[in-house]
Amino acid sequence: MMNQEFYNNSIFCLISPKLKLTTLTVLASLSFLISDWRFHATSLLIVSLMCSIAGIPYRKLIKHLRSTFYLLLIIFITHAILDNWQDGLKIILRFSVLIFFAMLVNLTTSISDMIDSLTSLLRPLTCIGVNVSKVSLALSLMIRFIPLVISIFQEVQIAQKARGLENNLIANIIPAIIKTLKMADNIAEAIEARCWE
Amino acid sequence: MIKIENVSVHFDDFYILKNINLILLEKKIGIIGANGSGKSTFAKLINGLQIPDIGSVEVDNFNTKENGKQIRRKVGFVFQNPDNQIVFPIVEEDIAFGLKNLNYGKVEIEKIVNATLDYYDLSYLRQHQSHSLSGGQKQLLAIAGVVIMKPEYIVFDEPTTLLDLRNKIKIFQVIENLTQTVIVITHDLNLLENFDRVIVFDQGQIVADDVPKIAINHYQTLMYDEPRIL
Numbered sequence: 440m441m442n443q444e445f446y447n448n449s450i451f452c453l454i455s456p457k458l459k460l461t462t463l464t465v466l467a468s469l470s471f472l473i474s475d476w477r478f479h480a481t482s483l484l485i486v487s488l489m490c491s492i493a494g495i496p497y498r499k500l501i502k503h504l505r506s507t508f509y510l511l512l513i514i515f516i517t518h519a520i521l522d523n524w525q526d527g528l529k530i531i532l533r534f535s536v537l538i539f540f541a542m543l544v545n546l547t548t549s550i551s552d553m554i555d556s557l558t559s560l561l562r563p564l565t566c567i568g569v570n571v572s573k574v575s576l577a578l579s580l581m582i583r584f585i586p587l588v589i590s591i592f593q594e595v596q597i598a599q600k601a602r603g604l605e606n607n608l609i610a611n612i613i614p615a616i617i618k619t620l621k622m623a624d625n626i627a628e629a630i631e632a633r634c635w636e
Numbered sequence: 637m638i639k640i641e642n643v644s645v646h647f648d649d650f651y652i653l654k655n656i657n658l659i660l661l662e663k664k665i666g667i668i669g670a671n672g673s674g675k676s677t678f679a680k681l682i683n684g685l686q687i688p689d690i691g692s693v694e695v696d697n698f699n700t701k702e703n704g705k706q707i708r709r710k711v712g713f714v715f716q717n718p719d720n721q722i723v724f725p726i727v728e729e730d731i732a733f734g735l736k737n738l739n740y741g742k743v744e745i746e747k748i749v750n751a752t753l754d755y756y757d758l759s760y761l762r763q764h765q766s767h768s769l770s771g772g773q774k775q776l777l778a779i780a781g782v783v784i785m786k787p788e789y790i791v792f793d794e795p796t797t798l799l800d801l802r803n804k805i806k807i808f809q810v811i812e813n814l815t816q817t818v819i820v821i822t823h824d825l826n827l828l829e830n831f832d833r834v835i836v837f838d839q840g841q842i843v844a845d846d847v848p849k850i851a852i853n854h855y856q857t858l859m860y861d862e863p864r865i866l
Binding site for chain 2: 549550551576579580582583586587590622625626628629630631632633634635636
Protein backbone atom coordinates (compact mmCIF):
# COMPACT_ATOMS: atom_id res chain seq x y z
CA MET A 440 0.00 0.00 0.00
CA MET A 441 3.01 2.31 -0.08
CA ASN A 442 2.64 4.20 -3.30
CA GLN A 443 6.07 5.55 -4.10
CA GLU A 444 4.68 7.12 -7.29
CA PHE A 445 1.30 8.62 -7.74
CA TYR A 446 -0.28 8.76 -11.21
CA ASN A 447 -2.36 11.83 -10.47
CA ASN A 448 -3.00 12.70 -14.11
CA SER A 449 -4.84 9.48 -14.75
CA ILE A 450 -8.62 9.43 -15.19
CA PHE A 451 -8.73 6.74 -12.51
CA CYS A 452 -7.78 9.41 -9.95
CA LEU A 453 -11.18 10.96 -10.55
CA ILE A 454 -13.02 7.79 -9.55
CA SER A 455 -14.03 7.67 -5.90
CA PRO A 456 -11.50 5.67 -3.84
CA LYS A 457 -14.42 3.97 -2.12
CA LEU A 458 -15.65 2.66 -5.48
CA LYS A 459 -12.16 1.47 -6.39
CA LEU A 460 -11.74 -0.38 -3.10
CA THR A 461 -15.23 -1.90 -3.36
CA THR A 462 -14.50 -3.04 -6.93
CA LEU A 463 -11.24 -4.60 -5.74
CA THR A 464 -13.14 -6.51 -3.03
CA VAL A 465 -15.82 -7.66 -5.50
CA LEU A 466 -13.22 -8.69 -8.08
CA ALA A 467 -11.28 -10.64 -5.45
CA SER A 468 -14.46 -12.45 -4.36
CA LEU A 469 -15.51 -13.22 -7.94
CA SER A 470 -12.03 -14.52 -8.78
CA PHE A 471 -12.35 -17.09 -6.05
CA LEU A 472 -15.96 -17.97 -6.84
CA ILE A 473 -15.57 -18.39 -10.62
CA SER A 474 -13.20 -21.08 -11.72
CA ASP A 475 -13.51 -20.66 -15.52
CA TRP A 476 -10.06 -19.77 -16.93
CA ARG A 477 -11.70 -17.58 -19.62
CA PHE A 478 -13.05 -15.27 -16.90
CA HIS A 479 -9.57 -14.86 -15.41
CA ALA A 480 -7.93 -14.35 -18.80
CA THR A 481 -10.53 -11.73 -19.79
CA SER A 482 -10.18 -9.99 -16.40
CA LEU A 483 -6.41 -9.90 -16.82
CA LEU A 484 -6.78 -8.38 -20.28
CA ILE A 485 -9.21 -5.71 -19.05
CA VAL A 486 -7.16 -4.84 -15.97
CA SER A 487 -3.96 -4.63 -18.06
CA LEU A 488 -5.76 -2.30 -20.45
CA MET A 489 -6.92 -0.15 -17.51
CA CYS A 490 -3.34 0.03 -16.21
CA SER A 491 -2.20 1.09 -19.64
CA ILE A 492 -4.87 3.84 -19.80
CA ALA A 493 -3.73 4.98 -16.35
CA GLY A 494 -0.24 5.41 -17.76
CA ILE A 495 1.38 2.71 -15.63
CA PRO A 496 4.25 1.27 -17.67
CA TYR A 497 4.11 -2.48 -18.39
CA ARG A 498 7.65 -2.98 -17.06
CA LYS A 499 6.39 -1.71 -13.70
CA LEU A 500 3.57 -4.26 -13.71
CA ILE A 501 5.98 -7.04 -14.62
CA LYS A 502 8.41 -5.86 -11.90
CA HIS A 503 5.69 -6.16 -9.27
CA LEU A 504 4.63 -9.54 -10.60
CA ARG A 505 8.27 -10.65 -10.53
CA SER A 506 8.42 -10.05 -6.77
CA THR A 507 5.75 -12.71 -6.29
CA PHE A 508 7.12 -14.92 -9.07
CA TYR A 509 8.59 -17.61 -6.80
CA LEU A 510 5.43 -17.86 -4.73
CA LEU A 511 3.33 -18.27 -7.89
CA LEU A 512 5.83 -20.78 -9.26
CA ILE A 513 5.60 -22.91 -6.11
CA ILE A 514 1.78 -22.83 -6.30
CA PHE A 515 1.89 -23.81 -9.98
CA ILE A 516 4.32 -26.68 -9.43
CA THR A 517 2.36 -27.96 -6.41
CA HIS A 518 -0.84 -27.98 -8.44
CA ALA A 519 0.84 -29.55 -11.46
CA ILE A 520 2.20 -32.39 -9.30
CA LEU A 521 -0.77 -32.96 -6.99
CA ASP A 522 -3.65 -32.07 -9.32
CA ASN A 523 -3.26 -30.73 -12.86
CA TRP A 524 -1.30 -27.86 -14.47
CA GLN A 525 -4.49 -26.18 -15.78
CA ASP A 526 -5.59 -25.40 -12.20
CA GLY A 527 -2.12 -24.06 -11.43
CA LEU A 528 -2.37 -21.74 -14.42
CA LYS A 529 -5.80 -20.55 -13.28
CA ILE A 530 -4.38 -19.59 -9.89
CA ILE A 531 -1.54 -17.65 -11.52
CA LEU A 532 -4.04 -15.77 -13.70
CA ARG A 533 -6.24 -15.09 -10.66
CA PHE A 534 -3.34 -13.66 -8.60
CA SER A 535 -2.04 -11.62 -11.55
CA VAL A 536 -5.45 -9.96 -11.97
CA LEU A 537 -5.59 -9.08 -8.27
CA ILE A 538 -2.00 -7.82 -8.14
CA PHE A 539 -2.52 -5.62 -11.23
CA PHE A 540 -5.82 -4.22 -9.99
CA ALA A 541 -4.45 -3.57 -6.49
CA MET A 542 -1.54 -1.74 -8.11
CA LEU A 543 -3.93 0.31 -10.21
CA VAL A 544 -5.90 1.31 -7.11
CA ASN A 545 -2.73 2.00 -5.15
CA LEU A 546 -1.05 4.11 -7.81
CA THR A 547 -4.10 6.21 -8.60
CA THR A 548 -5.26 6.92 -5.03
CA SER A 549 -3.50 9.15 -2.53
CA ILE A 550 -2.77 7.60 0.86
CA SER A 551 -5.06 10.03 2.69
CA ASP A 552 -7.94 9.25 0.29
CA MET A 553 -7.30 5.55 0.75
CA ILE A 554 -7.34 5.88 4.55
CA ASP A 555 -10.43 8.13 4.50
CA SER A 556 -12.24 5.56 2.32
CA LEU A 557 -11.19 2.64 4.48
CA THR A 558 -12.36 4.56 7.53
CA SER A 559 -15.69 5.25 5.92
CA LEU A 560 -16.08 1.62 4.69
CA LEU A 561 -15.24 0.32 8.17
CA ARG A 562 -17.63 2.73 9.93
CA PRO A 563 -20.48 0.17 10.23
CA LEU A 564 -18.16 -1.84 12.47
CA THR A 565 -18.44 0.83 15.18
CA CYS A 566 -21.65 -0.88 16.30
CA ILE A 567 -19.61 -3.92 17.36
CA GLY A 568 -17.14 -1.73 19.26
CA VAL A 569 -14.44 -1.21 16.61
CA ASN A 570 -12.78 2.23 16.95
CA VAL A 571 -12.51 3.14 13.28
CA SER A 572 -10.40 6.28 13.78
CA LYS A 573 -7.85 4.20 15.70
CA VAL A 574 -7.74 1.69 12.84
CA SER A 575 -7.20 4.47 10.31
CA LEU A 576 -4.44 6.08 12.42
CA ALA A 577 -2.79 2.67 12.79
CA LEU A 578 -2.82 2.25 9.00
CA SER A 579 -1.24 5.68 8.50
CA LEU A 580 1.41 4.99 11.10
CA MET A 581 2.19 1.64 9.55
CA ILE A 582 2.72 3.22 6.12
CA ARG A 583 4.69 6.13 7.59
CA PHE A 584 7.01 4.09 9.79
CA ILE A 585 7.93 1.13 7.59
CA PRO A 586 10.79 3.09 5.95
CA LEU A 587 11.84 4.45 9.34
CA VAL A 588 12.00 1.02 10.96
CA ILE A 589 13.99 -0.26 7.97
CA SER A 590 16.44 2.62 8.37
CA ILE A 591 16.80 1.87 12.10
CA PHE A 592 17.69 -1.75 11.29
CA GLN A 593 20.16 -0.58 8.63
CA GLU A 594 21.79 1.91 11.04
CA VAL A 595 22.23 -0.76 13.70
CA GLN A 596 23.58 -3.20 11.12
CA ILE A 597 26.20 -0.66 9.96
CA ALA A 598 27.15 0.19 13.55
CA GLN A 599 27.59 -3.49 14.43
CA LYS A 600 29.51 -4.11 11.23
CA ALA A 601 31.93 -1.34 12.27
CA ARG A 602 32.46 -3.28 15.51
CA GLY A 603 32.99 -6.53 13.60
CA LEU A 604 29.63 -7.99 14.69
CA GLU A 605 27.84 -8.08 11.34
CA ASN A 606 26.96 -11.76 11.63
CA ASN A 607 25.80 -11.59 15.23
CA LEU A 608 22.00 -11.81 15.09
CA ILE A 609 21.48 -10.76 18.72
CA ALA A 610 23.82 -7.77 18.42
CA ASN A 611 21.79 -6.62 15.42
CA ILE A 612 18.25 -7.36 16.54
CA ILE A 613 18.26 -6.31 20.23
CA PRO A 614 19.43 -2.68 19.74
CA ALA A 615 17.13 -2.29 16.74
CA ILE A 616 14.12 -3.50 18.74
CA ILE A 617 14.99 -1.26 21.71
CA LYS A 618 15.40 1.74 19.39
CA THR A 619 12.10 0.95 17.64
CA LEU A 620 10.23 0.61 20.94
CA LYS A 621 11.71 3.89 22.20
CA MET A 622 10.63 5.52 18.95
CA ALA A 623 7.12 4.09 19.44
CA ASP A 624 6.97 5.73 22.90
CA ASN A 625 8.07 9.08 21.46
CA ILE A 626 5.53 8.82 18.67
CA ALA A 627 2.73 8.12 21.14
CA GLU A 628 3.73 11.28 23.03
CA ALA A 629 3.88 13.29 19.80
CA ILE A 630 0.42 12.11 18.77
CA GLU A 631 -0.95 13.05 22.16
CA ALA A 632 0.74 16.47 21.92
CA ARG A 633 -1.06 17.04 18.60
CA CYS A 634 -4.46 16.77 20.27
CA TRP A 635 -5.29 13.21 19.27
CA GLU A 636 -8.11 12.02 21.49
CA MET B 637 0.68 32.95 31.89
CA ILE B 638 2.37 29.72 32.92
CA LYS B 639 2.53 29.16 36.66
CA ILE B 640 4.69 26.38 38.07
CA GLU B 641 4.28 25.91 41.81
CA ASN B 642 6.46 23.71 44.05
CA VAL B 643 6.87 21.15 41.27
CA SER B 644 8.88 18.00 41.77
CA VAL B 645 9.17 14.95 39.52
CA HIS B 646 10.92 11.93 40.90
CA PHE B 647 11.68 8.35 40.09
CA ASP B 648 11.84 6.48 43.39
CA ASP B 649 14.45 8.45 45.40
CA PHE B 650 15.95 10.20 42.38
CA TYR B 651 14.58 13.68 41.75
CA ILE B 652 14.47 14.66 38.06
CA LEU B 653 13.03 18.06 39.04
CA LYS B 654 13.05 19.37 42.59
CA ASN B 655 10.85 22.14 43.96
CA ILE B 656 10.52 24.29 40.86
CA ASN B 657 8.68 27.60 41.22
CA LEU B 658 8.26 29.81 38.18
CA ILE B 659 5.91 32.29 36.56
CA LEU B 660 6.47 32.63 32.82
CA LEU B 661 5.11 35.81 31.25
CA GLU B 662 7.71 36.65 28.59
CA LYS B 663 7.25 35.94 24.87
CA LYS B 664 10.64 34.29 24.25
CA ILE B 665 12.05 32.08 26.97
CA GLY B 666 15.16 29.93 26.66
CA ILE B 667 15.92 26.90 28.82
CA ILE B 668 19.48 25.65 29.04
CA GLY B 669 21.32 23.09 31.11
CA ALA B 670 23.54 20.04 30.91
CA ASN B 671 22.30 16.65 29.71
CA GLY B 672 20.16 15.04 32.39
CA SER B 673 19.48 18.33 34.17
CA GLY B 674 15.70 17.97 33.82
CA LYS B 675 15.10 20.34 30.87
CA SER B 676 13.04 17.93 28.75
CA THR B 677 10.96 16.82 31.74
CA PHE B 678 10.32 20.48 32.49
CA ALA B 679 9.24 21.05 28.87
CA LYS B 680 6.81 18.12 29.01
CA LEU B 681 5.30 19.51 32.21
CA ILE B 682 4.12 22.58 30.35
CA ASN B 683 1.81 20.76 27.96
CA GLY B 684 0.80 18.00 30.31
CA LEU B 685 2.82 15.19 28.71
CA GLN B 686 4.42 14.88 32.14
CA ILE B 687 2.32 15.34 35.26
CA PRO B 688 4.20 16.54 38.35
CA ASP B 689 4.43 14.12 41.29
CA ILE B 690 4.30 17.07 43.67
CA GLY B 691 3.00 20.60 43.01
CA SER B 692 1.03 21.99 40.10
CA VAL B 693 1.45 23.47 36.63
CA GLU B 694 -1.13 25.92 35.32
CA VAL B 695 -1.40 27.42 31.86
CA ASP B 696 -3.82 30.36 31.78
CA ASN B 697 -5.45 28.93 34.91
CA PHE B 698 -5.88 25.45 33.41
CA ASN B 699 -4.24 22.81 35.56
CA THR B 700 -2.28 20.26 33.50
CA LYS B 701 -3.38 17.44 35.78
CA GLU B 702 -7.09 18.01 35.25
CA ASN B 703 -7.36 19.78 31.90
CA GLY B 704 -5.13 17.78 29.56
CA LYS B 705 -7.30 18.40 26.49
CA GLN B 706 -7.46 22.19 26.92
CA ILE B 707 -3.77 22.36 27.77
CA ARG B 708 -2.74 20.56 24.60
CA ARG B 709 -4.85 22.96 22.54
CA LYS B 710 -3.12 25.88 24.22
CA VAL B 711 0.42 24.51 24.23
CA GLY B 712 2.03 23.07 21.11
CA PHE B 713 5.11 20.88 21.39
CA VAL B 714 7.95 20.42 18.90
CA PHE B 715 10.17 17.43 19.61
CA GLN B 716 13.90 17.12 19.13
CA ASN B 717 13.62 14.45 16.45
CA PRO B 718 11.05 15.35 13.80
CA ASP B 719 10.92 11.71 12.72
CA ASN B 720 9.13 10.98 15.97
CA GLN B 721 6.64 13.75 15.41
CA ILE B 722 5.66 13.35 11.77
CA VAL B 723 2.77 10.92 11.77
CA PHE B 724 1.62 10.78 8.16
CA PRO B 725 3.55 9.50 5.16
CA ILE B 726 2.75 12.49 2.92
CA VAL B 727 3.75 16.08 3.79
CA GLU B 728 0.35 17.76 3.34
CA GLU B 729 -1.43 14.96 5.17
CA ASP B 730 0.81 15.37 8.18
CA ILE B 731 0.20 19.11 8.35
CA ALA B 732 -3.54 18.45 8.22
CA PHE B 733 -3.43 15.88 11.07
CA GLY B 734 -3.71 18.40 13.93
CA LEU B 735 -6.58 20.24 12.24
CA LYS B 736 -8.49 16.98 11.79
CA ASN B 737 -8.04 16.34 15.51
CA LEU B 738 -9.53 19.75 16.20
CA ASN B 739 -12.54 18.81 14.02
CA TYR B 740 -12.03 21.36 11.23
CA GLY B 741 -14.02 20.80 8.03
CA LYS B 742 -12.38 19.40 4.89
CA VAL B 743 -12.57 22.67 2.90
CA GLU B 744 -11.21 24.72 5.78
CA ILE B 745 -8.39 22.21 6.34
CA GLU B 746 -7.38 22.44 2.69
CA LYS B 747 -7.37 26.24 2.80
CA ILE B 748 -5.27 26.44 5.98
CA VAL B 749 -2.88 23.71 4.82
CA ASN B 750 -2.29 25.55 1.51
CA ALA B 751 -1.58 28.81 3.33
CA THR B 752 0.79 27.08 5.77
CA LEU B 753 2.67 25.25 3.04
CA ASP B 754 3.12 28.55 1.20
CA TYR B 755 4.26 30.37 4.33
CA TYR B 756 6.93 27.78 5.13
CA ASP B 757 8.03 27.36 1.47
CA LEU B 758 6.96 23.74 1.58
CA SER B 759 4.41 23.87 -1.25
CA TYR B 760 6.71 22.11 -3.72
CA LEU B 761 7.00 19.22 -1.24
CA ARG B 762 3.29 18.81 -0.51
CA GLN B 763 2.96 15.40 -2.18
CA HIS B 764 6.41 14.19 -1.11
CA GLN B 765 6.93 11.28 1.23
CA SER B 766 7.80 12.74 4.63
CA HIS B 767 10.54 10.17 5.29
CA SER B 768 12.43 11.33 2.19
CA LEU B 769 12.81 14.97 3.35
CA SER B 770 16.08 16.44 4.63
CA GLY B 771 16.55 17.03 8.38
CA GLY B 772 15.83 20.75 8.05
CA GLN B 773 12.72 20.17 5.93
CA LYS B 774 11.45 17.59 8.42
CA GLN B 775 11.90 19.98 11.35
CA LEU B 776 10.16 22.73 9.38
CA LEU B 777 7.31 20.32 8.66
CA ALA B 778 7.11 19.39 12.35
CA ILE B 779 6.92 23.08 13.31
CA ALA B 780 4.32 23.79 10.62
CA GLY B 781 2.24 20.86 11.89
CA VAL B 782 2.19 22.43 15.37
CA VAL B 783 1.81 26.10 14.40
CA ILE B 784 -1.17 25.30 12.16
CA MET B 785 -3.14 24.35 15.27
CA LYS B 786 -2.78 27.93 16.50
CA PRO B 787 -1.57 27.22 20.02
CA GLU B 788 -0.94 30.21 22.27
CA TYR B 789 2.32 28.74 23.55
CA ILE B 790 4.84 26.51 21.77
CA VAL B 791 7.48 24.46 23.55
CA PHE B 792 10.53 23.44 21.50
CA ASP B 793 12.59 20.58 22.90
CA GLU B 794 16.05 20.98 21.34
CA PRO B 795 14.69 21.70 17.85
CA THR B 796 18.12 22.31 16.32
CA THR B 797 20.17 19.52 17.88
CA LEU B 798 20.10 17.27 14.82
CA LEU B 799 20.60 20.06 12.27
CA ASP B 800 23.55 21.61 10.46
CA LEU B 801 24.35 25.30 10.96
CA ARG B 802 22.35 26.55 7.97
CA ASN B 803 19.24 24.67 9.04
CA LYS B 804 19.78 25.70 12.69
CA ILE B 805 19.74 29.36 11.67
CA LYS B 806 16.69 28.85 9.43
CA ILE B 807 14.74 27.09 12.18
CA PHE B 808 15.68 29.75 14.72
CA GLN B 809 14.54 32.48 12.33
CA VAL B 810 11.21 30.67 12.07
CA ILE B 811 10.99 30.47 15.87
CA GLU B 812 11.90 34.15 16.29
CA ASN B 813 9.17 35.17 13.86
CA LEU B 814 6.45 33.28 15.71
CA THR B 815 3.84 35.46 17.35
CA GLN B 816 3.12 32.91 20.07
CA THR B 817 4.92 32.65 23.39
CA VAL B 818 7.81 30.28 22.79
CA ILE B 819 9.81 28.24 25.28
CA VAL B 820 12.92 26.83 23.68
CA ILE B 821 15.20 24.22 25.18
CA THR B 822 18.51 24.30 23.41
CA HIS B 823 22.26 23.81 23.59
CA ASP B 824 22.80 26.48 20.91
CA LEU B 825 23.49 29.33 23.28
CA ASN B 826 24.22 31.98 20.65
CA LEU B 827 20.72 31.52 19.24
CA LEU B 828 19.21 32.77 22.50
CA GLU B 829 20.82 36.22 22.37
CA ASN B 830 17.61 38.04 21.47
CA PHE B 831 15.40 36.17 23.92
CA ASP B 832 13.63 37.90 26.81
CA ARG B 833 14.61 35.42 29.51
CA VAL B 834 16.87 32.41 29.94
CA ILE B 835 16.54 29.83 32.72
CA VAL B 836 19.42 27.53 33.63
CA PHE B 837 18.78 24.04 35.01
CA ASP B 838 21.28 21.91 36.86
CA GLN B 839 20.58 18.61 38.62
CA GLY B 840 16.83 19.18 38.53
CA GLN B 841 16.93 22.68 39.97
CA ILE B 842 16.96 26.24 38.65
CA VAL B 843 20.40 27.71 39.20
CA ALA B 844 20.00 30.91 37.18
CA ASP B 845 17.08 32.88 35.77
CA ASP B 846 17.96 36.13 34.04
CA VAL B 847 18.45 37.99 30.79
CA PRO B 848 20.32 35.86 28.19
CA LYS B 849 23.80 37.33 28.69
CA ILE B 850 23.92 36.83 32.46
CA ALA B 851 22.19 33.43 32.46
CA ILE B 852 24.42 32.06 29.67
CA ASN B 853 27.55 33.31 31.46
CA HIS B 854 26.41 31.58 34.62
CA TYR B 855 25.81 28.33 32.70
CA GLN B 856 29.20 28.46 30.99
CA THR B 857 31.00 29.11 34.28
CA LEU B 858 29.12 26.20 35.86
CA MET B 859 30.04 23.84 33.04
CA TYR B 860 33.71 24.79 33.02
CA ASP B 861 34.02 24.69 36.80
CA GLU B 862 32.29 21.34 37.27
CA PRO B 863 32.83 19.22 34.16
CA ARG B 864 31.16 15.81 34.47
CA ILE B 865 29.50 13.30 32.19
CA LEU B 866 25.90 12.38 32.96
